[in-house]
Amino acid sequence: MVLLLLLLLLLAVVRSYDLSYLKSGSDIRGTFSSASSADNSSSGQNLTPRISYSIGAALARTLPPSSSLLLGRDPRLSGPSLLNSFSLGLTTTQGLTTKTTNIATTPSIFQACLTGYADYGCIVTASHLPSDKNGFKIFDKHGPVSVERRDELLKVAGRIYDEIEGEEYENEGRGEGVDYMEVYVASLVDYVESSLGPKGLSGLKVLLNSGSGSGFYLNEVLGRCGADVSCSINLKPDGRFQNGPPNPEAKRMVTETIKACEKSSEVDLGIMLDTDGDRVGFITPGENGRFVPLNRNRFVAVMASILANNNEGGKEIVVVTDSVTSLGLEKFVNGLKNMRMVRFKKGYMNVINEAKRLCGEGVDAELAIETSGHSAFRGNSFMDDGTYSAIVVVCELARRRREAGGKGGSVMDWIEGLEEASFEEELRLQVLQPKETPTINIYERIEEAVKNDGRWKVDELNREGVRLVLEGEWGEGWFMLRPSLHDPVVSMQVECEVEKSKRLVGEVRNLIFAAVQDAVDFGELDGVE
Template sequence: MAMSLVTIVILLTSTAAAAYDLSFLASGCDIRGTFVDDLTGLNPTVSYCLGRAFAKKLGPYKTILLGRDPRTHGEVLTKSFCSGFLDENSLATTPSSHVKITGLATTPSVFHSCLTGFVDGGVMITASHLPKDRNGLKIFTKDGPLSVKERDDLLKEAGRIMDDCDLDGTHIGEGIENVNFMSVYVSFLVDFVNERVGEKGLAGLKILVNSGGGSGYFLVDVLEQCGADVSSSINLSPNGSFPKGPPNPENKKMVKETIEACEREKNVDLAIMLDTDGDRVGFITPSSTGEYVPLNRNRFVAVMTAILANSRPEGEETAYVVTDSVTSTGLEKFVNGLPGMRMIRFKKGYMNVINEAKRLCKEEGKAAELAIETSGHSAFRANNWMDDGTYSAVVVVCELAKRGGRVNDMIAGLEEASFEEELRLQVLENETSDVYAKIEAAVRGDGRWMVDELNKEGVRLVLGGKWGSGWFMLRPSLHDPVVSMQVECDEGVAAKLVSEVRNVIFGAVGDNVSYGDLDAIE
């Protein structure tokens, strides 16, 4: 076993009488913060204490794998976490268990290392699509990602450790092994493709991958081994400075760049866009008129559901698809129109939809087969509920290889609003908690609006009358202290609708709001 020495400098001055409060690093279901030198964000000291806390959670003589995205501070956070883990297990003197570092990796591959029994725990150092000065940790066991409670307990334990620590100087950690687990994950996906499409593989398909300088570049190797032409792919070199911004398949600039690359190359059958750590995906596909168009958001959910419906034998029990809260009414109509399929709209947040799908299976006996977000997160029951954009990508590629033609032909019946935008509002902190209830109360009894009673978070209002068809929704943002507003309606009434929405919000919360993005809708 290859061994190495890692030197970490950790400076910590403990003056507080109680544990450090690290709850500000909780973001969605992950740990995320700005990389800074002090204790107002995420730094090597915090990472070290999280490593010790995770070691306590797992127990002695356990093995973990760490991967990271290309951010420049990912390596030092990786090493400091390792040192904390090893210190807690006293492996500096008894290296019978150890840490495996795989370097640049994707979040799904780290989870896969736990599922296969390669390690007892996995840690991915990433902040996904957030700016380059952010970083974070996604932590797994064989049972899946840590729950929100487990995450919060880990932060509390790390805070207690931080208060008790008295480190000043150089720490030497021993018991670290460098491995290449990404090659194992490549083989897993190659085997999946070969099982789906047989000997022909992906021969004859021209596929463009845009990994945006993130960790998803490895998908090119998977597709190439299966026979696809990937020569037109772009932005494959990992670059933690993200000169074009962190890769994000929802980002309009990334979509535009990918479309332009398809137009230059011509004859591209499918383009795949991956986020920074490979757990989200979006597509570009040729339309019936020859234009290249996005296959993301509602279209993404529709095509993944259509593929699932095509793979189910006739006569099987109804299959359920759990989506986030911002999916459209047109999408719900499309999914429910597929043979044997039903859609359940839940909450924003990829672990929210995954946990709801699991609950439906366990508690209600429903065959929930897919948990999926419009953001590009998706997890199949058949893939152990692993949130994996690269797995979803090969599912789509395999379907294209089997059926030929264009992927978006599968969703020709999807009804789409001509205007669709996600906007941001800044509401004063003391108003945020009840802003949704105030807005709902303000519109009840007004014939122009109908409250969506099935909505699970925030407030969602269905439009009618002079506004035509459509809806708008207000909900708390997962990662930022703002209110997110989703609008879908007819193009011709968008400006009038947004103006009316401003009146509704003002009537509910007065001047305690900055309208931000709403001002851009004219």
């Protein structure tokens, strides 16, 4: 009987609610539910106020005494509830100072830590995911907290979750209300004025599509600096995202922004921001006055061209990119004067950390950038900031217009010579296996089958997944397979001649099907034309 009591006591001590399902890349994300009973639902993806309170309390327990924190959120309807319960969890530890800035961008929270306004920051956001999702990104002065620290935080939060009694997590949160976004906006205005002088963007007409997300603040920056922003769209934050969450890679947002540019006369540049303002894409006048997207490989090429154009010292500059960049992009960047591209891994923190590592070795890695629209300049403390990148492009456009005597010219002109494949697509294979078989296990079987087929050459310089080089009968190009960072998905990135694309995808499909049988859904691959 004594042994039984000791065993029960031990179990009570070590009991911990498993919150590992909230891991998503380097962030914390789940599906919002207001009901505490949903914490234990079979879906295993719920994020509730009780869990939010537990994460806030866990963070408080792991911080130094007398730390200050800045909290913000994107416009999602679940944001106020999660922000409130998170801030209430923070109050379980005495001595912490909490400030709340309401709707904000992710980069602004990082900037607050970087400048010493707060020691730590947290924004409640799920970036480009659907409106029913939400989560947390936590920062210190070095940037987002590490994956290891995030994992430990969830373990502590799991223990706290089981300690909670009553409904204290539903009480009113505490913390001083501040308007940090005004500080952030002022810093971007200062950047423009130091580069071009007051009203330095006068003469430019810029259309911002913030997609009803947090990035509407950029419109104020552009307007205060003299740009005509009367044509901007979707500026009112609305967490329902009735047209879909803002995502500069999404064809829907690209098409919507192109139509808005066409409707308004003489737009010099269109800007698209994602939900929390850390990713960006562009729309620019192209040939025959038609507007074209400047995202993905073009986005990287534009940023590299700006660095090359302003490289007065003549030193070699390195641009660190992700694993799915094109052959044409690599040739373009390496062809710029004193420029070199290093292809690394998907994941914005992966490219940022690799750039930092290279800088530590004495390499001038000035830019860490993903084709998804994430970009971080060394001169901006490697802060992942889509709004800052947008300002860099707009300033460069204004500067080149001045040098040309006020004459026109498109951003597309900066990347003249960039070779682009006639077929370029990312296809997603939904993994259907049960939870006990991880996606990575399915992927490993796929990779082995494709590598051993022998019809394609393995790219040995690739740093993740498997990238196969096409040649001979397949023409020039490549395709790549990798497991998703966030979802039970295997991604297939393809770049080849359009007349070869359907056959190539069909052959790879057959190989994958033979390797994993009914473990993946090929619906999206079947639709390739």
